[in-house]
Amino acid sequence: MRHLAGVVALTAVLLAPAAALSAQRELPYTYQGTVHAVKAGSVDIITGVGEALRLVHIRTQPATAVFGEGASLALGDLHAGDVVRADCRMTATGLVADRIELKRRAP
Numbered sequence: 001m002r003h004l005a006g007v008v009a010l011t012a013v014l015l016a017p018a019a020a021l022s023a024q025r026e027l028p029y030t031y032q033g034t035v036h037a038v039k040a041g042s043v044d045i046i047t048g049v050g051e052a053l054r055l056v057h058i059r060t061q062p063a064t065a066v067f068g069e070g071a072s073l074a075l076g077d078l079h080a081g082d083v084v085r086a087d088c089r090m091t092a093t094g095l096v097a098d099r100i101e102l103k104r105r106a107p
Contacts, residue, residue: 029088029095031056032103038078043100045086058086058095068102081106 033047033056042059060066066073078084083104088095
């Protein structure tokens with residue numbers, strides 16, 4: 001009986017990181033930064049991380065809501081230099097945006 005309890009405890013310890021990684025994939029991610037490039041089906045955003053800059057590649061889907069200036073926008077309406085906020089989720093193939101909001105147009 002003690003051996004079985006030890007096996008169960010060891011199994012729980014070994015599976016905990018996998019469960020945490022699975023739960024982390026379901027958490028929403030929010031990035032706010034400057035648009036670097038807009039490509040077909042994706043947008044690259046430059047964001048600050050501490051004192052460093054980071055380029056984040058975010059894929060979009062047809063259901064991704066893009067809006068700003070009081071109206072709905074197309075992804076192609078975004079340009080380099082625009083400041084945006086992107087609400088994303090992690091998938092097996094990377095970040096996917098559910099919503100992109102234009103905060104400020106490039107000067």
